[in-house]
Amino acid sequence: MKELGEAVGSTIDFRDSRPNSRVTVRWGVNEELDRLKRDYNGMEDLLSQVVSDLSNELPEWARNIVTSCIFWPQLGFLTMVPLYPDTEEPMYDGQGLDCDNWQIMFSAERKAYYKNRRMRELDAHLGDIKDLEVEILHNLAVDVMVHEDALLAAADICGELDALVAMTLAAGKYGWTAPKLTMSNVLSIRAGRHPLQELVLPLYIPNDCYLSGGEDYETPGLGHESRSSGHSPMSTSTCASMTVLTGPNHSGKSVYLKQVALITYLAHVGSYVPAEEAIVGLTDKILTRLSTRETVSRNESSFAVDLKQVAFCLKSASRRSLVLVDEFGKGTTSDDGAGLMAALVNHFVSLRTKKPRVLAATHFHEIFEGRYVSKSPYLTLAHMDIRLDLTYTTLDAEDFSRLRDAEDAARRFLNVSLRNLAIGVVGDVGHARNTLRGVLYEDTGSNCHL
Known part of the structure; x- marks a missing residue:
């Protein structure tokens, strides 16, 4: 050489x-x-x-x-x-x-x-x-x-060494921790973060994730791993295989789905992960319906592309898969979209021992209000809780979205304090308060405490 x-x-x-x-x-x-x-x-x-x-x-x-x-x-x-x-x-x-x-x-x-x-x-x-x-x-x-084989082998070694050095430097610089890989079909993340998003925000709120896919008789479930690691699951439904997440726009739902996928992937390539603690069961596929790539070269609507992506997820998912679904059904009428989303949720929770680990984000609150989705121990409902206090003059953790466990995913809490409105609003503060109250009630149809 x-x-x-x-x-x-x-x-x-x-x-x-x-x-x-x-x-x-x-x-x-x-x-x-x-x-x-x-x-x-x-x-x-x-x-x-x-x-x-x-x-x-x-x-x-x-x-x-x-x-x-x-x-x-x-x-x-x-x-x-x-x-x-x-x-x-x-x-x-x-x-x-x-x-x-x-x-x-x-x-x-x-x-x-x-x-x-x-x-x-x-x-x-x-x-x-x-x-x-x-x-x-x-x-x-x-x-x-003449030395082609030796050069290719050297290039592979150098590439692997470069990747290991990069992952080592990232782990030390950004405070990543070593994940625990297990044969159990679980995904248990405490204080997980998005590795790129946290670098461009002044404050990033970490979130937990607890999912347990279908198990055979030889492998323990999430409860065993949680007890051995000292985890405190976000709810008593520690065997849930699917979490459906709701919340307003720009509250971080899509980022949360992506960070779970990235943590799972990083753990499988031998890297540390952006979380305080992570137990990651071996995963064979990460299947997503996150974004629609539209192009004039394909004679298909965005809704048709969404359906094809979901159909591929349904066909390819195994109990060892991680499935991410973001805003499925928004490309058609609201009734049809809600029905498709409800059918998707019911399908995944009905797979029992063959169920994959699933994270889904949606705005279709009516599927829970109308009981179109059956209650199941394999299903967890959650929402992005936004807490806003207009008396704050500096950014703090409570000003940002954070994932919370919810018994009723359709309820959203927007706590607004207008007692000391010192942000340059001119006019009658009482009139502004009443106007805001009416808009919030009319727009969200939820309980807004002012």
């Missing part, structure tokens, strides 16, 4: 390759290539000599007209001929040279640019540089490919 690295380093000029936007060969590798490069680097002297040789071939009357040549990277070497001011025709275009074909390439700024025999010879000369470099680099590639 050392000799191979030295061979590559002694052949390729990495410093010169960047400004030229191509791989270049070092000086001293090939004598013929070095000679051609010297000619190319002395371009001004070379062009002067070419003009002198070309002038000797021209008729005597044209020698004072053709006095210069230039090099264009896209077109190569060209001979410049001035134009007549009145007719804008070239003063010379190869008359008297029967063995030479003067081909006009373009005209600009009262000059015509021609390709002739001399210019084509120079183009071939420059092409020899590139041909020689391609040949040298090809021979180097052949020598490198």
Whole structure:
């Protein structure tokens, strides 16, 4: 490997390759290539000599007209001929040279640019540089490919080492902890956080997650793992396999679903996780219905795409899977959407020993109010509780959304204190309070304590 690295380093000029936007060969590798490069680097002297040789071939009357040549990277070497001011025709275009074909390439700024025999010879000369470099680099590639297996093995080791170092640094820098992987089909997370979201917010509220999927007779459930680790589950339903989460927009429901998936994934790749404590049962798949990627190239509506995603989750989920569903059913009428969501919940909780671990977020409160979802020990209802106090002047943990256990997921509590309204509101504070009360009652249809 050392000799191979030295061979590559002694052949390729990495410093010169960047400004030229191509791989270049070092000086001293090939004598013929070095000679051609010297000619190319002395371009001004070379062009002067070419003009002198070309002038000797021209008729005597044209020698004072053709006095210069230039090099264009896209077109190569060209001979410049001035134009007549009145007719804008070239003063010379190869008359008297029967063995030479003067081909006009373009005209600009009262000059015509021609390709002739001399210019084509120079183009071939420059092409020899590139041909020689391609040949040298090809021979180097052949020598490198002999060691292909060793190079790929080394790249895999370096990639794995780089990933381990990155995960180690992240764990130490952001306060991650070592998860516990278990054969039990459980997911028990205490004070879990989203590894990216917490980096861009001034304050991020951690949340718990407790789920237990279908078990066989040989593996214990969540209760056993919780007792052995000292966990305090969020409710008495420690064997729930599905949690349905409600809450207002921008309260963190989607972020919560994603953070649970990320913690599960990080635990399986050998990383520490952003949580105070995590017990993660072996998971075979993480199945999601989180976002709809719409595109004009597919003749499908966003609702049809949602249905296909959910159908794939239903077909592919096993008792070892983690399923995340966010706002399923919003792409159709409210009644149809609520019915689809209720059917999905009832399906997952009816699987018993084959039930996967499921997290779902929804705005369809009516499926719980109308008892369209049957009560089950495998189902937990929760909501994002927002506590707002307008007397606060600084951000605090209580100002942010936090997951709370709820017996009735349709109830939302918005505690608003308007006693000391010092945020620049002009007008009758009492009128503003009454208006806000009416809007909240009309919009949410829930118990709002003002």
